[in-house]
Amino acid sequence: MIIDELVKVFNKADIKIHNFNFKNDDPKLFWEFLKNQTFKGIYIFKDLSKDGIQQIIYVGKAGKFKNTDQTIGTRVGGYFYSPNELVNFPFNNEMNFEFKKFNSKTKYTKEELSLKKNDFDMTTIEIKTDRTFSPSMIESYILNKLLKEFNHFPRFNHKI
Amino acid sequence: MCINEILIRSYGTIFFVNDATQFLKNSFEEGFYFNLIEEFKKNDKYVDFAHETKKRSDGINEKFKGVQVIRHTEKNKIYSISSHGTFTRKPNKEIRTSFNSAWKPEQRWTPSTIIIKERKICRGWKASRSGDIYNEVYRGFDVKNLTPYNEIYKFLLKIWEKKKDKKDKEHPDNTTPGKKRVQLRGNIDYKKIPELLKINPKIYEEVIDFDELIIDRFNIDESDKYFTPLFFSEVIRNYFKRNIDEFILEDKK
Numbered sequence: 001m002i003i004d005e006l007v008k009v010f011n012k013a014d015i016k017i018h019n020f021n022f023k024n025d026d027p028k029l030f031w032e033f034l035k036n037q038t039f040k041g042i043y044i045f046k047d048l049s050k051d052g053i054q055q056i057i058y059v060g061k062a063g064k065f066k067n068t069d070q071t072i073g074t075r076v077g078g079y080f081y082s083p084n085e086l087v088n089f090p091f092n093n094e095m096n097f098e099f100k101k102f103n104s105k106t107k108y109t110k111e112e113l114s115l116k117k118n119d120f121d122m123t124t125i126e127i128k129t130d131r132t133f134s135p136s137m138i139e140s141y142i143l144n145k146l147l148k149e150f151n152h153f154p155r156f157n158h159k160i
Numbered sequence: 161m162c163i164n165e166i167l168i169r170s171y172g173t174i175f176f177v178n179d180a181t182q183f184l185k186n187s188f189e190e191g192f193y194f195n196l197i198e199e200f201k202k203n204d205k206y207v208d209f210a211h212e213t214k215k216r217s218d219g220i221n222e223k224f225k226g227v228q229v230i231r232h233t234e235k236n237k238i239y240s241i242s243s244h245g246t247f248t249r250k251p252n253k254e255i256r257t258s259f260n261s262a263w264k265p266e267q268r269w270t271p272s273t274i275i276i277k278e279r280k281i282c283r284g285w286k287a288s289r290s291g292d293i294y295n296e297v298y299r300g301f302d303v304k305n306l307t308p309y310n311e312i313y314k315f316l317l318k319i320w321e322k323k324k325d326k327k328d329k330e331h332p333d334n335t336t337p338g339k340k341r342v343q344l345r346g347n348i349d350y351k352k353i354p355e356l357l358k359i360n361p362k363i364y365e366e367v368i369d370f371d372e373l374i375i376d377r378f379n380i381d382e383s384d385k386y387f388t389p390l391f392f393s394e395v396i397r398n399y400f401k402r403n404i405d406e407f408i409l410e411d412k413k
Contacts, residue, residue, distance in 0.1 A: 144387060
């Protein structure tokens with residue numbers, strides 16, 4: 001819903017939406033999907049077992065206003081176990097999807113970091129234009145909307 | 161485009177500040193910032209802080225919640241855009257209902273500081289120059305040559321001993337000369353900055369009097385229905401980055 005609103009504010013020349021989940025996409029291609037996020041923008045993790053806006057569990061950003069080396073692909077690596085770290089990549093021994101860590105002082109248990117494999121969803125918003133708007137602005141817009149209009153503070157976000 | 165040009169009111173534009181999406185859309189319109197100031201003035205949520213300090217020097221409330229923009233009265237310069245107030249989580253993951261910390265503008269020295277009593281902003285603290293002057297004046301240390309070494313060692317040992325989480329690799333016996341210099345330059349008592357500025361004005365690259373500045377303050381507190389300070393500041397930052405060629409802003413966003 002928020003993403004739809006964002007798409008209405010900007011046009012197709014400015015942003016492009018990408019998505020991956022294990023219901024519709026081949027799990028083996030997850031790492032490829034991450035590596036292919038070679039642009040600046042926003043990434044949103046969802047827990048599809050929840051309803052509506054509550055599905056959003058994390059919103060993050062990669063890159064700056066102007067041209068930048070940082071991309072979503074280079075930024076998000078730390079959230080996930082790599083193919084070398086999991087025998088059943090991208091799933092853990094229980095065949096669930098598990099986040100490796102979040103950049104936050106808050107500590108999470110293994111259970112909190114795990115989702116049933118079909119419940120994980122990742123959406124990225126590619127910012128296609130330089131000198132128009134920054135990932136920081138879009139990230140703060142989404143978090144502002146979630147908190148002020150839906151009273152929702154994504155569970156892995158630490159600051160709004 | 162100069163600030164004054166983009167501040168020209170765009171008549172005919174309906175200006176909303178009660179919806180995040182509309183606010184974002186408005187930021188792509190000409191005259192956005194001027195309209196914003198007018199709208200906040202109407203709602204008694206705006207003050208020019210530089211002007212305010214001219215009217216009265218005492219009783220200034222420094223604990224500001226919202227967004228502050230420091231710009232030159234005439235030149236095409238924005239010096240800073242800052243947001244003050246974030247909602248955070250406690251270590252037990254509970255969400256704090258009040259902003260995490262009140263802003264204390266004078267309790268920082270780098271990369272810039274505000275000295276409200278003297279109505280000045282100071283920009284361009286360089287650790288390797290300003291920090292060395294500070295160490296020379298207040299501690300008698302020559303940071304470049306790490307002399308007198310025994311005194312410097314004792315000073316760094318005290319800092320290490322005060323740490324809650326003592327790591328062996330950070331003990332002065334185990335740190336490199338470079339690390340020692342970084343520690344000396346980073347351990348600054350902000351309360352001494354106004355006095356040091358009088359002793360050696362070169363500690364900052366640029367000192368600007370409040371009379372040359374407009375300090376826009378948009379009040380946004382925890383109870384604001386529509387905005388968080390961070391989002392509000394990001395929209396303004398992006399607006400100026402799109403519209404001003406010469407943009408002096410010490411940030412990495």
